[in-house]
Amino acid sequence: MPPAGIWIDGLAQSCIYVTMAFGMVLVFSILGILNWTHGQFFMLGSIIVYYAVTAWGIPFPIGILISGLLVAALGVLIKKGILDRVKGDLYVGVVTLALIFALEGAASMLFGMEDRGLAIVLPGVLDLGAFSISYQKVAVILFTLVVMTIMYVVLNYTKTGLAIRAAAQQPQAASLYGVSVQKLSLEVMAIGCALAAIAGCIVAPLYPINPFIGRTPMIMALLAIVIGGLGSLTGAIVGGLILGFLNSVIAYYVSYLSEVVLFALVILILLVRPQGLFGEPLK
Amino acid sequence: MIHFFKTIYLMDYKNFVPKIVIGIVVFLILLVPVFTQHVVILSMLIMSGLWAIAAMGFTLVLRTGQFSLGQAAFMALGGYASAILTVHLDWPFWPSFFAAGLISGIIACLIGMVVLRVGGIYFSIITLALGEIVRIIAQNWEDVTRGSRGLITSPPPTIPMGFFEINFAASNVPYFYFTFLLAGITGLIFWRMGESSIGRAFAGVSLNKDLAEHEGMSLMKYRVIAFTIAGIFTGLAGSLYAHFLSVITPNVFGLWQSIQIMIMSIVGGISSLAGGPVIGAMLLYSLGEYLSRLQTPGLQPLLFGGVVVLVLLFLPKGTGMVDLWERFWKKIVWREEDWLGDNDDED
Numbered sequence: 170m171p172p173a174g175i176w177i178d179g180l181a182q183s184c185i186y187v188t189m190a191f192g193m194v195l196v197f198s199i200l201g202i203l204n205w206t207h208g209q210f211f212m213l214g215s216i217i218v219y220y221a222v223t224a225w226g227i228p229f230p231i232g233i234l235i236s237g238l239l240v241a242a243l244g245v246l247i248k249k250g251i252l253d254r255v256k257g258d259l260y261v262g263v264v265t266l267a268l269i270f271a272l273e274g275a276a277s278m279l280f281g282m283e284d285r286g287l288a289i290v291l292p293g294v295l296d297l298g299a300f301s302i303s304y305q306k307v308a309v310i311l312f313t314l315v316v317m318t319i320m321y322v323v324l325n326y327t328k329t330g331l332a333i334r335a336a337a338q339q340p341q342a343a344s345l346y347g348v349s350v351q352k353l354s355l356e357v358m359a360i361g362c363a364l365a366a367i368a369g370c371i372v373a374p375l376y377p378i379n380p381f382i383g384r385t386p387m388i389m390a391l392l393a394i395v396i397g398g399l400g401s402l403t404g405a406i407v408g409g410l411i412l413g414f415l416n417s418v419i420a421y422y423v424s425y426l427s428e429v430v431l432f433a434l435v436i437l438i439l440l441v442r443p444q445g446l447f448g449e450p451l452k
Numbered sequence: 453m454i455h456f457f458k459t460i461y462l463m464d465y466k467n468f469v470p471k472i473v474i475g476i477v478v479f480l481i482l483l484v485p486v487f488t489q490h491v492v493i494l495s496m497l498i499m500s501g502l503w504a505i506a507a508m509g510f511t512l513v514l515r516t517g518q519f520s521l522g523q524a525a526f527m528a529l530g531g532y533a534s535a536i537l538t539v540h541l542d543w544p545f546w547p548s549f550f551a552a553g554l555i556s557g558i559i560a561c562l563i564g565m566v567v568l569r570v571g572g573i574y575f576s577i578i579t580l581a582l583g584e585i586v587r588i589i590a591q592n593w594e595d596v597t598r599g600s601r602g603l604i605t606s607p608p609p610t611i612p613m614g615f616f617e618i619n620f621a622a623s624n625v626p627y628f629y630f631t632f633l634l635a636g637i638t639g640l641i642f643w644r645m646g647e648s649s650i651g652r653a654f655a656g657v658s659l660n661k662d663l664a665e666h667e668g669m670s671l672m673k674y675r676v677i678a679f680t681i682a683g684i685f686t687g688l689a690g691s692l693y694a695h696f697l698s699v700i701t702p703n704v705f706g707l708w709q710s711i712q713i714m715i716m717s718i719v720g721g722i723s724s725l726a727g728g729p730v731i732g733a734m735l736l737y738s739l740g741e742y743l744s745r746l747q748t749p750g751l752q753p754l755l756f757g758g759v760v761v762l763v764l765l766f767l768p769k770g771t772g773m774v775d776l777w778e779r780f781w782k783k784i785v786w787r788e789e790d791w792l793g794d795n796d797d798e799d
Contacts, residue, residue: 263719264765266711266715270757271753273757274752274754274757275754278754388707391580395577429585435577439570440570
C-alpha cells in the first residue's frame, strides 16, 4: 500500500485528467470530432494565467476567469474559421492534429521554450496527523469538484444542458424541436476549451510551464475517454480518475514502467471491451 | 471510324504524357548527385525518401480502413533491430538490414492479428499506446539501447564494383541511391498492389466491410496483410535511417513522428498509394527542414501546422496534393470542360 501522499498526488492528477476528458467528450458528443488540440488549450490556459499574474498583476482567481474566456473565444474562432470549413471526419481530425504543431509553435515563439514557474498561490500545508497536504493541492481538488458540480447542474437543470443532451443523442430530432445544433456546437466548443484552460490554470502553480505541457494531459484525457467509453460523460470522469490514480500508484512501485503498464492496460481494456467501460455496445 | 481512332489516340495521349513527365521528374531527382553533392540537399532528399516509405506504409494500412497512429514505432523497431544486431551481436550490415525488415514485419503481423480486430478510433488509440510503449522501452532499457544517449551505428561496408567502389562512409551519394532504390521498390510494389486484385480487396474491406464479409472476404486477412507489408518496409526504412544518421535515439520515433507520418500521407493524398505519400513527405519534410534552419524556435512547428491546415482548407474537396496533379492536367493542360471534379464543389 503506497503512502497517502501518493494517493493525494494521484487525486490531484486525476482532477486535471477528469476536467480535460470531460471537455473533450462534451465536444465529441456534439461535434462528432475528437479534438486533438485539447491539450494545447490546456497549455494556453497555463500561459495566459502566467502572464495575467506576473505581467499584468491580476489576482490568480480572476486570471483563471480571463484565461477561460480567452481560450473559449479562441476555440470558437478555430471552430468557425477552420473546422467548419474542412469536409470529412478524417480531414477534421488531421486539422486538429496539425493545429497542435501550430499552437505549440506560436506559444514557443511568444513564450519561449524554457520552463517557467508560477509562485504558489496558497502556501502552507494542511496537517492531518499521519500525513499532510499542501493547500494548493486541496484547492485543486476542491476547485475541480466545484467545476464538475457546476457542469452537472448546467447539464441537468438548465435549458442549454437539456439541449446539449438532446443534441448528443439525436441531433436531427433535437433540431426539429428548435435546437440550433450549429449554435449549440459553438457553445459546447467554448465550454470544452474553457474547461481545458481552467484545468491548465489551476495546476499552473504546481508544475513548470512551457509550450509542451499540453501533450501528456491530452493523451491521458484521450485514453480516459476511450477507456471510459467514447461519448459517455460518466465514462470520462471514471476514466480520468482511473488513469490519474494508476499513474501515480504504479509509478510508486515500478517507476518508469508505470507508463508501459498504463498503456498496456488501456490496450487490454480496448481489446476486451472495445466500446469502453461505459460505452454502448458496438454493433 | 476516324472519330473512334481519334478518341483512342487522345485518351492514350492523355494517360501517357503525365506518366512521361513523372518519369522525367524521377530521372531528374536521380541525377541530383551529378549536379550537386551538397550535404544539406542530399540528406534532405534521403530523409524525405525514408519518411515517404513510412508514409506509404501508413497509406496502405489506411486503405484497409485502419487509421494507425503507431507507424513510427515500426521505424524504431527496424532501426533498433539492425542497430542492436550490428553493435551487440557483430552482424554485418546487409543481413541486419534485411533482418530489421523481417523482425519489424513479424512483429507487425503478430500484433496485427490481435489488435486489427478492433476498428476505428479504438485501433488508433491502441496503435498510439503500442508506439508509446516501444518508445518508453527504448528509452529505459539502458543495457541494450543505451537510453536517450542512443546507439552508435556504423555505415554499411564498402562494396567493390570492379573499377570503382561504393563507399558509404565517404559521402552521402551511395545513401542517396540506396534510399532512392528502396523508396522506388516500395513505391512500385505498393502501386502494383493497389492496381491488383489485392488492392481492390483492401479498398472493399474499408469501403463496406459488411458487404465484403458477406461476399466471403476475410477482413482480418487483408488487414493483417496490409499491416505486415507496411511493417516490413517501414522497418527497412528505419534500419536505413539508423545507419544513415549513425545514431538512433528513442525520441525520433515517438507519437509525434507517427503523427507527422500521418500528416505527410494525408496532405500528399491518400487516393494514390505511392505518389501521394512521396509528394507529401518531400514537400513537408523539406519545408520542415528549411524552417528549422532559420534558427527561430517555434517558427518551424507554427508554419508546419499552418501549411497543413491551409492545404486541407483550400485543396479541392480536401483530397491532398496528388489530386492537384490530376487537376493540373485535366483543367489547365487539356482544358476538359466536363471534368467530374468540377460539379460537386458546392455542397
